Amino acid sequence: MKQFAIMIIMLLFSGSLAGCTSDETEEVQAFPAFSSVADDQEIYDNARMEGGAYIVVFSAEWCNSPCFTTMHAIWSAQAELPVLVMSTDPAENATGVTLAEWHESADAHDDDGDETGVTLTTYAFMKGHEAGKILGIDKPGSVVFVNADGEVTYLHEGRMDDSAKILQRWADATA
Numbered sequence: 001m002k003q004f005a006i007m008i009i010m011l012l013f014s015g016s017l018a019g020c021t022s023d024e025t026e027e028v029q030a031f032p033a034f035s036s037v038a039d040d041q042e043i044y045d046n047a048r049m050e051g052g053a054y055i056v057v058f059s060a061e062w063c064n065s066p067c068f069t070t071m072h073a074i075w076s077a078q079a080e081l082p083v084l085v086m087s088t089d090p091a092e093n094a095t096g097v098t099l100a101e102w103h104e105s106a107d108a109h110d111d112d113g114d115e116t117g118v119t120l121t122t123y124a125f126m127k128g129h130e131a132g133k134i135l136g137i138d139k140p141g142s143v144v145f146v147n148a149d150g151e152v153t154y155l156h157e158g159r160m161d162d163s164a165k166i167l168q169r170w171a172d173a174t175a
Helices: 002-016 065-077 099-110 129-134 163-174
Strands: 035-037 043-045 054-059 083-087 124-127 142-146 152-157
Touching: 035 124, 054 065, 054 163, 065 083, 065 099, 065 163, 083 099, 083 129, 099 124, 142 163, 152 163
Parallel strands: 054 083, 083 124
Antiparallel strands: 035 043, 054 142, 142 152
């Protein structure tokens, strides 16, 4: 009986070490290959973004308040971060809105009468439904943080408006 108890204790102890001595690692997911012409007529792709961290906001031309809130929250947390805004809608000029009009509409989100807010000048608006699909994103409102090696460090679904969380996830991507 005593040997049985010792064996049980040893099994419980060795079970508590599971993972401590193994070489298990978290699976790293690379941001999918993409190439798209943005509203500034520049081509954005993996090669252009290589070597620097960036944020991708998956939105859509017809997504306003929740998506625009996230974009402005990122700007407010730290202005002029490298942000790509990719549409999850595969239609060209979805709902009759061009990429430039979409960008202007996002800029105007925080305007109040004659007082204009931020203009999201460093954000590039483009199509990106293929990359979103590979990541399992099929609706707007998701944010992806990507490190300098092109690896996804964090994926958030839904509105992201917590400045502290945004800054922490940015710090993780740039670490």
